[in-house]
Amino acid sequence: MKLDEKEIAGIIKEISGSDVKKCMKCGKCSATCPAYGEMKFHPHQFVTMVARGKIDELLKDETVTRCLSCFACVERCPRGVEPANVVAAVRVLAEREQGGSNFVPDEVPALIIADKEIPQQALVSAFRRYRK
Amino acid sequence: MSVNVSVNEPAVKAAAENAAGANTENKEWRPRIVAFCCNWCSYAGADLAGSSRLSYPADVKIIRVPCSCRVNPMFILKAFERGADGVILCGCHPGDCHYSTGNYYTRRRMALLFSMLDYIGVERGRTRVEWVSAAEGARFSAVMNDFVAKITELGENVKVGDLRCKK
Amino acid sequence: MQRLGVFVCWCGSNIAATVDVDRVVAEAKVQPGVVFAQDYQYMCSEAGQNIIKDAIKQYGLNGIVVCSCSPRMHEATFRKAAEAAGLNPYMVEIANIREHCSWIHKDKEAGTEKACVLMRAAVAKVLLNTPLKAGESKVVKRALVIGGGIAGIQTALDIADAGFPVDIVEKNATIGGRMAQLDKTFPTLDCSSCILTPKMVEAKTNENIRLITYAEVEEVSGFVGSFKAKIRKKARFVKEDVCTGCGVCMSKCPSKKGLNEFNMGLNNRPAIYIPFAQAIPNVAVIDKTQCIKLNTGKCGLCEKVCTAGAIDYTQQDEFIEEEYGAIVMATGFRPIDASKFDEYSYSTCKDVVTSLELERIMNAAGPTGGVLLRPSDGKHPHSIVFVQCVGSRDVSGRGKPYCSKICCMYTAKHAMLIRDKYPDVEVHVFYIDVRTPGKNFDEFYRRAAEQYDVDYIKGQVGKVWEEDGHLVVRGVDLIANEQIVLNTDMVVLATAIEPDPTARKVANMLTASIDTNDFITEAHPKLRPVESPTAGIFLSGVCQGPKDIPETVSQAGAAASKVIGLLSKNKLTTNPCVAHSDELLCNGCSCCEKVCPYGAISYDTHLINDHGVKETRRVALVNEALCQGCGACTVVCPSGAMDLKGFSNKQIMAEVEAICL
Amino acid sequence: MAVKIIPLNELEKLFAAVALTKKLYLPVEKAGQYDYAPWEPGTGYDPEVLHTVKSAKGVFFPQSEDLVRYKRDGFSLSIAQVAPEDEDFVVFGVHACDVAGFEVLDRVFLSDPVDTYYKARREHGTVVSVMCAKPEETCFCGTFGIDAEQPGGDVQSWISGDTLYMEALTQKGEALLDQLDGIIMDGNDAENRKAVNDAAEEHKEIMRKLPLADLTTDGFGKEADLLTLFGRPEWKELSSSCLGCGTCTYVCPTCQCYDIREYDTGHGISRFRVWDSCMYSDFTMMAHGSPRPDQLQRFRQRFMHKLKYYPDNYDGAFSCVGCGRCLQKCPISMNIVKVMKKLGGADND
Amino acid sequence: MQKVSEKVIARARELMHDGTVSKVVGWKAGEFFYDCEPNVFETEESLKDLVYNRFCGANLSKYMIKNSIASGGEGAGKVLVLLKPCDTYSFNQLLTEHRIDRENVYILGVGCEGMCDIDRIRERGFKGITGVLEADSGNELVITTLYGEGKVNIDDVLLNKCDSCKGKAHKIYDELISDNEDEGPRGDRFEGVRELEAMSPEQRFAFWQAELSKCIRCNACRNACPACSCRKCVFDNNASGIASKANTDSFEEKMFHIIRAFHVAGRCTDCGECTRVCPQGIPLHLFNRKYIKDINDFYGEYAAGEEAGQRGPLISFTEQDIEPGHAVVKGGN
Secondary structure (H helix, E strand, O other): OOOOHHHHHHHHHHHHOOOHHHOOOOOHHHHHOOOHHHOOOOHHHHHHHHHHOOHHHHHHOOHHHHOOOOOHHHHHOOOOOOHHHHHHHHHHHHHHHOOOOOOOHHHHHHHHHHOOOOOHHHHHHOOOOOOO | OOOOOOOOOOHHHHHHHHHHHHHHHOOOOOOOEEEEEEOOOHHHHHHHHHHOOOOOOOOEEEEEEOOHHHOOHHHHHHHHHOOOOEEEEEEOOOOOOOOOOHHHHHHHHHHHHHHHHHHOOOOOOOEEEEEOOOOOHHHHHHHHHHHHHHHHHHOOOOOOOOHHHOO | OOOEEEEEEOOOHHHHOOOOHHHHHHHHHOOOOEEEEEEEOOOOOHHHHHHHHHHHHHHOOOEEEEEEOOHHHHHHHHHHHHHHOOOOHHHEEEEEOHHHHHOOOOOHHHHHHHHHHHHHHHHHHHOOOOOOOOOEEEOOOOEEEEOOOHHHHHHHHHHHHOOOOEEEEOOOOOOOHHHHHOOEEOOOOEEHHHHHHHHHHHHHHOOOEEEEOOEEEEEEEEEOOEEEEEEEEOOOOEOOOOOOOOOHHHHHOOOOOEEOOOOOOOOEEOOEEOOOOOOOOOOOEEOOOOOHHHHHOOOOHHHHHOOOOOEOOOOOOEEEEEEEOEEEEOOOEEEOOHHHOHHHOOOOOOOEEEHHHHHHHHOOOOOOOOOOOOOOOOOOOOEEEEEEEEOOOOOOOOOOOOOOOOHHHHHHHHHHHHHHHOOOOEEEEEEOOOOOOOOOHHHHHHHHHHOOOOEEEEOOEEEEEEEOOEEEEEEEEOOOOEEEEEEEOEEEEEEOEEEOOHHHHHHHHHOOOEOOOOOEOOOEOOOEOOEOOOOOEEEOHHHOOOOOHHHHHHHHHHHHHHHHHHHOOOEEEOOOOOEEEOOOOOOOOOHHHHHOOOOOEEEEEEEEEEOOEEEEEEEEEEOOOOOOOOOHHHHHOOOOOEEEOOOOHHHHHHHHHHHHO | OOEEEEEHHHHHHHHHHHHHHOEEEEEEEEOOEEEEEEOOOOOOOOOOOOOOOOOHHHHOOOOEEEEEEEEEEOOEEEEEEOOOOOOOEEEEEEOHHHHHHHHHHHHHHOOOOOOHHHHHHHHHEEEEEEOOOOOOOOOOHHHHOOOOOOOOOOEEEEEEOOEEEEEEOOHHHHHHHHHOEOOEEEOOOHHHHHHHHHHHHHHHHHHHHOOOOOOOOOOOOOOOOHHHHHOOOHHHHHHOOOOOOOHHHHHOOOOOOEEEEEEEOOOEEEEEEEEOOOOOOOOOOEOOEOOOOOHHHHHHHHHHHHHHHHHHHOOOOOOOOOOOHHHHHOOOOOOHHHHHHHHOOHHHO | OHHHHHHHHHHHHHHHHOOOEEEEEEEEOOOOOOOOEEEEEOOOHHHHHEEOOOOOOOOOOOHHHHHHHHOOOOOOOEEEEEEOHHHHHHHHHHHHOOOOOHHHEEEEEEOOOOOEOHHHHHHOOOOOEEEEEEOOOOOEEEEEEOOEEEEEEHHHHEOHHHHOEOOOOOOOOOEEEOOOOOOOOEOOOOHHHHHHHHOOHHHHHHHHHHHHOOOOOOOHHHHHOOOOOOOOOOOOOOOOOOOOOOOOOHHHHHHHHHHHHHHHOOOOOOOOHHHHHOOOOOOOHHHHHHHHHHHHHHHOOOOOOOOOOOOOHHHOOOOOOOOHHHHHHHHOO
């Protein structure tokens, strides 16, 4: 079933507990982010894109897995937007769309050997509850 | 005079019959609507609706009160007792009260009162609170049109009224 | 026995076109109590008013209903007419058959019927009206200004100029407030003390002004026209009338560890000190936490060197009690504590300073003598980063949800001044939005960017840290869409401003309402911006909301004019439609007191004789001078003891009944 | 004595037959509580129920009744007297105590000046009493000389086994039973009389065992000294917890006070009377205030009326029938028995 | 219960004897085991009738309006009042409203394991009850009647107010005699309200119509209510515009009960006296609990009388309060 933008926005809000409309575009999240350089879409852009409903692009992109979940942006956002949670919500959405994570815990050792650069978040996702 | 031991015959049935009778015998039924308006915002809003010639049904009769917080739940029940079909309460927008906090109290009181009326089975929508500023003549008119339409749809109030007041 | 008259106005064709006035008159004539009814083309005209006056006299009317336009239009007119004919003006009720009837209904039948109902409701109400008399209360011709910053000074000067005595109560040892700490002012860049000092001196010398410094208001009672205040004058340990302000004591004082408040704690001052050179009064004060003599009993050096003999270690707090007709709150602001934002390393890096600290660093009387030096090592900085909106527009709980309003402009000022004086210093400003509404404001900001080459970066700073003797700033440039890391020598934080912490206490004392940010609420945000909802309490300066100096000064003048208007009156007429408590019914439960926005309800315990049953009980009393007649108290009163004159329970219920008939 | 009988399971038929020509009142259950109300098909009758919440007095003296109606039209006013009851009705299932209660009211309302509204109802009403089934521990009708086994009224009846035994005591009663001929059967034989007698004896036995069986009226009534009784210090403690509600008064079969009030309908005024309670702080309120400003006085008034003033006025008859409703319903468990025990003869203690 | 009872009585005597108090407001033994009445004991001798048992449901707080004020004056001792945990809420609320002079009161908090309802025992078919004894097991009552003997489980015959209990903790006291650990609230007190809310408006109307039409306007609910302590009630005051003495029209019963509930909204401590005293068994607590539930839902949990000096929900507000139109929708079906 294809969800419309509004429904997706609702789901993201529900998962993240965060309201992207509160963003006043100060950029402090991006100024704070240690993984800034790793991301195609920087935290502030990410939030704006969610607010504008450009979720498809985000779902396809690796940005969602580049967030370290360090929560510096959550801590410092003056508007309580909690960008890391927004990213996490989109990631969950992506996982749901795939019917769960691509990885299972058993595959983790092999993956690390194969790709030393693999983001830790991707590995963590192997243990998530959406895993089949 | 009949012996009236069980004092309380089902009021609804009786009133409904009464109303049905009234409907066929008399002219078309029109709702009776009491509107309480605060002096500073909503009454002025109603004035503006008037000077802008923004019409709404004549069923609405306005009572001027200094502030929406002056409206005692007793007044609302009194209106129903006397056969009102709808009661609407208008005040300044929250935060804009002339007396700074009056409408905040109104909001709490009416939230509880309306919830109670609903709880005893009175049709939802017979009571309403609207915030109308002095500048919102058009809104005042729109609100009243909508309220009258809603009450007309609900029909005559037979659940809370004193039968003795029915003609 | 009521003898009522009903007067139906045609308002030309405004009413008569859709309301059959004859029928309204005929219907009026059969209403209980009505002995006279008449219509006329223009009731508000002189001829119309004469009809009313004549009828009142001829028929001995003791109440009238005028069916006409909105009472907001002509109620006063008809009340005056009634009064001229000897009828109490509050025995007049208006049935609004124009705005609420003829103008909105096209069907004449419906309009006429409704007009009759509105007339009937007004008759039902006026039957229960009682003559009301507007009360009078005295006006004490003296004003109190709480706070001696530019807002308080300006208000006091304007009131004093009008010839009324005024007291300024200032909690610090000198007046001058925050403005005295500023170096230059935007957008003209004139020297702050150059424009403030003359006003301070004027406040000192004006014979209508009494300065009560180093003092706080402890208690306020009373109401508009006659407040009573108790003021605590804290012990200075220096006789104010003897000290010459020579400053010898300061140089001799061995205890020099006290932080210099005036310089935002950037340097130290002695235990005995004069806050700054231009302080008014120019009198020393002893900081009792720092003074060796007061703490150990030894030393006493200042007493020895004071040739005037002004030192008095035994001084105690004194109390001043005074009556005032009006009170102005001018309690001002302070910057919020920047150490809450640990990402900016304010508490760990000396070279991260707040804007107000920078003001002191830039000021000739400041810790560096006006030379721009890094606080950590006293070296000349080559690069400075300004961070805007530190704690402003912040709903995370660490800051304030509002815009502090002045930061964009003073940051532009700082940037410009630095670039002007030290062209070698690179200046970066991280901003979210630059807000510059105001005369010559945007031009000023653009000058900083264009003429002085200040680097404005749209984006925020995420972290500041120290590395190899300099600061590293990581921020983002949202336009370039890149994260940037800058090495810099100083970081200046434009911290949000908040109401002075004393504001809440003072507001509570004055029953002035206060918002969630501790700013004082104005009586009306647009139409009564310098008055508090509590009569006789006025607002000046930042205690009402963030503002810059010109706004503060103009608001101070406005507050003063309101005070002058009040003090010019010999008596105050009070609104007679006020709450009234029936002591026989009153339970003394205090619910009414708690919802009263004006503090108009108090309690008294006295002997009450209820038809022979005597009992001493606590009952509510309404101060008619304070009550504004909103009626909030009447509804929380379960026993119905509290009622509102002019809009009594019975009157409103009578209207309801008449409408539902 | 002419006994008529009907099986209990045919009572519905009896009720229907009565209701054919007259309004019929009997104890009816509503939301878990019994009160006298008009019979409707299927209403049923539960002989086990001892007490309705309110006594049966309401059928003759309703809680609220219109007396006069005024109508205003312009400046003219028309007055319409509300006609007294003119239709016959039957009240079924009254127990001895409530029947005795009617007599207490009769003495007041039927003596000069006669209360025409009450009188009309009394004349048009036929009382069918039933011997109570299971007296409760709160019963003390015997104290006032009431014979619970001979419940009285126009027709008195007993239940034994599955049968209702009826006996007319007045002409009105006879007329009623005549009207029911064909539905009720003639049962005037020794066997049936024995059944009635046995039931009565069995009932008497229970009555003897009641905890309040020994309660006497000693110390009250005509012979008692009014001022001594009035001035007894015990009134203070007795009344100390009285809430001043009207429960005892409104459930009482003998309380007869009423207030006359008016209601403005907007089109006119109806003047009506409603039960009042001497326990209320606004009882007999006058311009100068209440004649009994504190609860002690109001409390004393009620019991003095029952036990002293009424006997003084009506030849020693008490204005309490011992039904025990106040014992069961008083929110704070204060009642006439406690008053009698505290202030009455030594035997009661 | 027996142990607590003995201690309470002994302590009351002691306090009277040593002059700490000059009066005791407590429960007095009645004619039968179950009809203890509230009483003001003024002498040591009279205290022989003081009881504390399973039938002391009456809330004594309201008596302190009169008795705390009246006892003032030089030399007069304090007034001892026995309060169960739930009664202390009412006491606090009255303190908040300045109706009680705390200085003159000595509160002896008494432990409570739930109070029994004689009507519920009767409803279980017991007639002619001559004796009620607490069985040794502690959870049964032995009922002797004119017609035989039987047992009931105490939990089945508790007062309606004890079906859900606010907890065993006293919110105010000078001294405590209690064996109970506070286990916090028990039972879902809003169950009845929810059931009604789940009904259709027509069903709700029919429910209330049936219940309220039983009302005889005896004012027991009002007069027993610690919150309804107005010196003169609006329904008794001819000048109020809504005075009425009987439900001559069925509107009046609705007016009475809605206004009564509204007047105590935010002040009602849910002490349950109204339902306990109603001679017609009208579940009046369903009105009060509706308001308590609404208040909790709309404005955050609030328990009137939890502590003295609280600011009630109807004399408070926030800028973000729910709009009345939404409140109705939130309230039920």
